[in-house]
Each structure stands twice: as structure tokens, then as C-alpha cells.
Amino acid sequence: MKKAARIIIQGTVQGIFYRQFVKESADKLGVTGFVRNLENGDVEIIAEGVGDGIDELSKICNKGPEHAMIKNVIVEERRWSGEFKDFKVLRI
Numbered sequence: 001m002k003k004a005a006r007i008i009i010q011g012t013v014q015g016i017f018y019r020q021f022v023k024e025s026a027d028k029l030g031v032t033g034f035v036r037n038l039e040n041g042d043v044e045i046i047a048e049g050v051g052d053g054i055d056e057l058s059k060i061c062n063k064g065p066e067h068a069m070i071k072n073v074i075v076e077e078r079r080w081s082g083e084f085k086d087f088k089v090l091r092i
Contacts, residue, residue: 001050001051002048002049002050002080003048003049003050003053003054003055003077003080004033004046004047004048004049004054004077004078004079004080004081005045005046005047005054005058005075005076005077005078006044006045006046006047006075006076006078007044007045007047007057007058007061007073007074007075007076008038008042008043008044008045008072008073008074008076009042009043009044009045009061009064009070009072009073010041010042010070010071010072010073010074011064011068011069011070011071011072012067012068012069013041013042013043013064013068013069013070014037014041014043016065016066016067016068017065018043018064018065018068019035019036019037019043019089020089021064021065021068022035022043022045022057022060022061022089023035023087023088023089025057025060025061026045026047026053026057026087027086027087029049029053029056029057030049030050030053031047031048031049031053031054031057031087032047032048032049032084032085032086032087033045033046033047033048033084033087033088034046034084034087034088034089034090035087035088035089035090036089036090036091036092037092039092045057045061046078046084047087048080048081048082048084058073058075061073
């Protein structure tokens, strides 16, 4: 089953390689899309995957890498677009 989501991670998630952690996790799960820092200090993920990939990615985001202090993870379902070929780390 195809799934797509927008995931917002709030807390201490910038400056600790969180985006790279998400990319490596997404690549292992076969999830496509992107991750980027937001100006307010949050991290945003737009992800598309098949099967349980999106659910697993959101669970991984709740843990984060070492030094991450996750306060909240918001998962919003999105319509599948099929526009992504891989998973990228976007820079502001």
C-alpha cells in the first residue's frame, strides 16, 4: 500500500545531524522524499513509501540520533504524488 506523510519534529533537532540520521533511516526503509530544517527550529520531512515504511520512519523520528531531545512529532497524512525518486537532505 502506498503511503505519504508530512512529519514535523519539534525539540532539539538542529545542529546534531538529525537530517542525516533521517536520510539514512529513510534509505534503509526504501522511503523517498526529503528532510529540511525550518526557520523556527523544527525539522520537516515529506515522505512517500510502500508498506510500513512511513510508520517505521515516524517511530524512528521519535527516538532520533544521540543528543536529540524530541518534544513532539506531528504526522499528517498526504496524498501520494510519486514525484520523488530518492530521499534528499535539503539545505535552507
